[in-house]
Amino acid sequence: MKFTCTDGKWEQFECMKEKGQLCEDGACIDPWHYGNPTFGTCPNPEFGTQETLAQKAAYYDDIAARLHIHPDLKWAAGATLKKVEVACADGEEGPCYAPIKSDLEATYEDVESWHTGENDGLWSALYLTSQAYRYAVTKSPEALANIKLLLEGEVIRMKITGVPGLFTRQYIPPHVPGIACPDPETLRHRYTTDEEKDDNQWVQIREDGCAWVVDRVTDEWTTTPGDMTEPHCGLDEFAGWCWLDNVSQDEYAGHMLALGAILKLVDDPEVVETVKDLNTQVAQHLVDNWLYFIDWDGRMTEHGRLQATCLAGFPGFLATLALNYILQGAVSSDDANIWHFYNECLLRKGGKRCEGWPYQVEEKYQNYLNSTGLYLGEHDCLSNWNNMNMILCAMHNLIWFEQEPTFRELYQDTMVEHITAAPDTERTMIKQKNAWFNFAHAAMKKLGPNSDGPAFETVEQGICALKEFPATKQQTAKDTVSISEHYCNTRLDGSDAQEPFSVAQRCIQTFMWWGDPYNRRTCSGNQYYYEVPGDYLMAYWMGRYYGFIPEDL
The missing domain is CATH 1.50.10 (Glycosyltransferase)
Structure with missing residues (x-):
């Protein structure tokens, strides 16, 4: 708590209640700065790198x-770089490959696949x-x-x-190199609803702006799986996208x-x-x-x-x-x-x-x-x-x-x-x-x-x-x-x-x-x-x- 003199009167100000801070020397400061502490710097780490x-x-x-950030994905992800054929080292059987660029040069355009x-x-x-x-x-x-x-x-x-x-676990927009929605034919099961809701299943957004999945009972694509009576629509801006539920x-x-x-x-x-x-x-x-x-x-x-x-x-x-x-x-x-x-x-x-x-x-x-x-x-x-x-x-x-x-x-x-x-x-x-x-x-x-x-x-x-x-x-x-x-x-x-x-x-x-x-x-x-x-x-x-x-x- 600090006190300030205003117009000849002492005014009370509670630093924590008002600002989430502590009072020190008449000022409100963040708790971690209280007393202006100086910390040790670990001068001799056993496995320290040469870089600071x-x-x-x-x-x-x-x-x-x-x-790691593709501007069309808008999230950070692990990446596998494209590879190019290179000359093999002495005694090494070809063909030999290396990353298309070094980690000091590669950009999202050099990504082969997103993780x-x-x-x-x-x-x-x-x-x-x-x-x-x-x-x-x-x-x-x-x-x-x-x-x-x-x-x-x-x-x-x-x-x-x-x-x-409600956030989704995962979303994938169309036409981004190196990443794609599960194939609705060969990976149909990834869109199939589960009875216990203990699996994470994909949801497909079609041109009608509605959520489409495969019903676990009928094995048919539908907008009203299980006990749903009305389709889940209004998602037109995401037509062609997919996302993971649960x-x-x-x-x-x-x-x-x-x-x-x-x-x-x-x-x-x-x-x-x-x-x-x-x-x-x-x-x-x-x-x-x-x-x-x-x-x-x-x-x-x-x-x-x-x-x-x-x-x-x-x-x-x-x-x-x-x-x-x-x-x-x-x-x-x-x-x-x-x-x-x-x-x-x-x-x-x-x-x-x-x-x-x-x-x-x-x-x-x-x-x-x-x-x-x-x-x-x-x-x-x-x-x-x-x-x-x-x-x-x-x-x-x-x-x-x-x-x-x-x-x-x-x-x-x-x-x-x-x-x-x-x-x-x-x-x-x-x-x-x-x-x-x-x-x-x-x-x-x-x-x-x-x-x-x-x-x-x-x-x-x-x-x-x-x-x-x-x-x-x-x-x-x-x-x-x-x-x-x-x-x-x-x-x-x-x-x-x-x-x-x-x-x-x-x-x-x-x-x-x-x-x-x-x-x-x-x-x-x-x-x-x-x-x-x-x-x-x-x-x-x-x-x-x-x-x-x-x-x-």
């Missing part, structure tokens, strides 16, 4: 915009998040252009479903992290209005459907359930996602009904259930937060890294957007004690050599007065991870089996080591921070294939924004 952090960021920002999948939206949104932080630090016109282009993709990703607030929590974790970061960090009016609209649509969809995502066919999506006691996940995990998504929508819209849903239906600040609440046995959502279910099995070996990342995405933004001190501190305590630094937990997040985990923890933990201060060691370990991050995301051969011993079986019967591997030792993945860092595996190289560098860029630019990484490091 800034040099790697410059390379990755360049290749991401140049190679698309059911989590396109998640991975692209995490890269989009990196650009929001980059823009906040640098005001880079290129970062803003990237944000605007990928936001167009976010709008399409929701609009193509024809359901406000969206999941995974997708929303990335979308909402990105939309929240952009709202907090980007000052472009057009961008802000777009983000506010998307946040509002998501929250309104959840309000209208009592915390469930309802698909285009009127059925509940398999992994789109955020009601805390629905048994689709641990109550604390689901409650965190629900609280974050509704709060972002409330802040974006300032809509009284969405605020009421957050304050009275979820938190029950008035002390009783809100009118119409259908889940009679449920408690206040803050009462569930401790039940995250993240660390499972002996030595935490049955843990689910998808859940770790999803809940951290949501908790990061929930803390960021909550400005009422009591609830903000509750969320911060939950994050530290049950998510990122859980005591008596062998594999808690900040022990995993994961820069994203470490920086999120350090930025959103309680800071300032009556706290234990900045997370100096955690931040420096995050910097070590970035220094050891590969200087390219070209697919290279790796082997963590031969350098470790089996410690335990994972939930999917894989093999884990006792200690986390450095990011330098692990197989290149779409988003390196998302996977199990203890996993023992081998992978082959592919000189044509490059993954999106959203992982390095998101952690790096977060570190820059929060003051953990100096510009010259």
Whole structure:
């Protein structure tokens, strides 16, 4: 709280309630800047690259915009480059091939095939998040252009479903080289509806602007599968496109992290209005459907359930996602009904259930937060890294957007004690050599007065991870089996080591921070294939924004 003297009177200003900040020396400042801390720089990383952090960021920002984003797709994707025949080396039998261009020159026009999948939206949104932080630090016109282009993709990703607030997992426009919808004849089964709604099926948009699928009972193309009585139309602008239904929590974790970061960090009016609209649509969809995502066919999506006691996940995990998504929508819209849903239906600040609440046995959502279910099995070996990342995405933004001190501190305590630094937990997040985990923890933990201060060691370990991050995301051969011993079986019967591997030792993945860092595996190289560098860029630019990484490091 700060006081200012105006017209001879002291005026009280509560920095946290008004701006989400702390008061220091009579000014409101962001919590992570309180006390102007200076962090260690990890001078001697074991597997450090010769490039500086800034040099790697410059390379990755360049290749991401140049190679990984096709302007007609409007999302970031992994890419396999075209190849050309070249002279063979001495003793090598022909024909011999090489990428059409080097990674320093190749553009989206040099792509042979785009690597698309059911989590396109998640991975692209995490890269989009990196650009929001980059823009906040640098005001880079290129970062803003990237944000605007990928936001167009976010709008399409929701609009193509024809359901406000509902993102698709994956969409494919016609006539983009290197990517195409599943063939409706040879891959007819990909468009066939399933009885249990536990598969992700493709939806075809035809010239009539309606959604077409193959009915599982009649085996005929139709606009009214199952119990639908009216066709799902009005999608004329997407004629010739296809999209994948049955969206999941995974997708929303990335979308909402990105939309929240952009709202907090980007000052472009057009961008802000777009983000506010998307946040509002998501929250309104959840309000209208009592915390469930309802698909285009009127059925509940398999992994789109955020009601805390629905048994689709641990109550604390689901409650965190629900609280974050509704709060972002409330802040974006300032809509009284969405605020009421957050304050009275979820938190029950008035002390009783809100009118119409259908889940009679449920408690206040803050009462569930401790039940995250993240660390499972002996030595935490049955843990689910998808859940770790999803809940951290949501908790990061929930803390960021909550400005009422009591609830903000509750969320911060939950994050530290049950998510990122859980005591008596062998594999808690900040022990995993994961820069994203470490920086999120350090930025959103309680800071300032009556706290234990900045997370100096955690931040420096995050910097070590970035220094050891590969200087390219070209697919290279790796082997963590031969350098470790089996410690335990994972939930999917894989093999884990006792200690986390450095990011330098692990197989290149779409988003390196998302996977199990203890996993023992081998992978082959592919000189044509490059993954999106959203992982390095998101952690790096977060570190820059929060003051953990100096510009010259």
